[in-house]
Amino acid sequence: MHIIRTHNVTKCFQGKEVVSNVNINVKKGEIYGLLGPNGSGKTTLMKMLTNLIKPTAGEIEIFGQRLTPSSSFAVLGRIGSMIEFPIFYEKFTAKENLELHCEYMGYHNKKAINEVLEMVHLINIVNKPVENFSLGMKQRLGIARAIITRPELLILDEPINGLDPVGIREIRNLFKLLAKEYNITMIISSHILAEMEQMADTVGVINKGKLIEEVSMEAMRERNAEYIELITPDITSACFVLEHRLYLQNFKVVDQKIIRIFDQNVSQKEISKTLILNDIEMESMSKKVTSLEEYFMGLVEKENQNQVVKHE
Numbered sequence: 139m140h141i142i143r144t145h146n147v148t149k150c151f152q153g154k155e156v157v158s159n160v161n162i163n164v165k166k167g168e169i170y171g172l173l174g175p176n177g178s179g180k181t182t183l184m185k186m187l188t189n190l191i192k193p194t195a196g197e198i199e200i201f202g203q204r205l206t207p208s209s210s211f212a213v214l215g216r217i218g219s220m221i222e223f224p225i226f227y228e229k230f231t232a233k234e235n236l237e238l239h240c241e242y243m244g245y246h247n248k249k250a251i252n253e254v255l256e257m258v259h260l261i262n263i264v265n266k267p268v269e270n271f272s273l274g275m276k277q278r279l280g281i282a283r284a285i286i287t288r289p290e291l292l293i294l295d296e297p298i299n300g301l302d303p304v305g306i307r308e309i310r311n312l313f314k315l316l317a318k319e320y321n322i323t324m325i326i327s328s329h330i331l332a333e334m335e336q337m338a339d340t341v342g343v344i345n346k347g348k349l350i351e352e353v354s355m356e357a358m359r360e361r362n363a364e365y366i367e368l369i370t371p372d373i374t375s376a377c378f379v380l381e382h383r384l385y386l387q388n389f390k391v392v393d394q395k396i397i398r399i400f401d402q403n404v405s406q407k408e409i410s411k412t413l414i415l416n417d418i419e420m421e422s423m424s425k426k427v428t429s430l431e432e433y434f435m436g437l438v439e440k441e442n443q444n445q446v447v448k449h450e
């Protein structure tokens with residue numbers, strides 16, 4: 139079941155498209171990572187999901203219902219969000235800010251405030267005015283405010299901004315807990331691939347307003363496997379030997395001379411010995427790995443090149 143689906147959602151500012159025909163599909167209970175460089179349209183998309191701005195075209199479906207200005211109140215009550223930098227009443231304490239939020243949301247559970255402050259590790263400073271908070275502390279308080287009413291869906295824009303490495307780890311673990319124990323669906327934006335890698339179940343890659351890939355992390359990791367690259371002028375015979383002498387099944391010819399072998403249970407030594415025995419010439423053999431980073435950079439660069447070609 140999908141919690142969010144967008145259908146060709148588009149947003150223009152002063153005639154310029156900053157989000158173009160985006161179709162995302164967020165499944166119930168998953169952490170969906172919206173990954174893209176700065177300025178790629180992540181915040182704008184999230185603002186549309188939370189009804190802060192209206193799409194220029196396209197439709198948004200949340201909890202199976204079309205998002206409209208009139209239907210939105212009931213829907214938005216089931217969503218917790220933090221878009222851009224969280225804003226608070228600076229003179230008020232963390233506790234008072236959360237009390238005000240609960241009042242506004244009609245959520246009356248006195249215990250929830252301490253529980254949630256504990257979850258984001260702010261319990262020791264509940265009575266300090268927010269104006270004394272660092273960016274990271276405000277970010278944690280923003281997360282606390284987003285989760286306090288136990289929403290079914292969390293929409294968080296760059297939530298780890300301003301956190302130090304320890305803070306990042308704590309918040310990451312909190313998100314995983316919320317997804318797993320409380321079955322909260324989450325869409326989280328970031329420009330840091332490594333962060334998404336450790337958290338997300340599905341990743342949507344956005345660049346220049348366009349969604350260029352939506353893929354499960356599991357499928358991603360499979361693509362990311364190590365392989366042995368073999369360069370040989372005798373590709374047909376080499377393939378024959380790999381298949382019928384070494385009984386390999388998972389290899390791919392990538393060009394006239396190059397074979398990539400993804401089978402993990404064969405060594406380079408074994409391959410070269412068998413090729414030599416079968417009189418097959420070999421130019422080189424090496425172990426390689428495509429990192430996720432390379433893969434995503436490749437995607438973004440390809441998209442950028444396509445646009446250059448289109449403009450020429």
Ligand SMILES: Nc1ncnc2c1ncn2[C@@H]1O[C@H](COP(=O)(O)OP(=O)(O)OP(=O)(O)O)[C@@H](O)[C@H]1O
Pocket residue numbers: 151152156174175176177178179180181182183329
């Ligand atoms: N209200 C606005 N009026 C005009 N242009 C806007 C407006 N809001 C955003 N933009 C432009 O839309 C593009 C996408 O911005 P957006 O903030 O959605 O990107 P982002 O991926 O969230 O980036 P960042 O991580 O830097 O916030 C940018 O070029 C930005 O300048």
